[in-house]
């Protein structure tokens with residue numbers, strides 16, 4: 604396996620494509636070829652992105668305004 608290629612999973616839960624990105628793309632943003640999601644490649648030593656980048660905010664509770 605070449606060391607200059609980073610393998611990471613697309614954070615899009617509906618896609619989860621395994622992407623092989625070149626090591627020189629560290630710290631930059633690449634686009635998933637399958638779903639078009641922008642993914643930031645972590646620099647060396649950073650924690651790889653394993654969670655969805657943008658989780659939908661929880662719905663605000665409906666308050667009865669009198």
Ligand SMILES: [Zn+2]
Pocket residue numbers: 613614615618619620635636637638639640
């Ligand atoms: Zn994707």
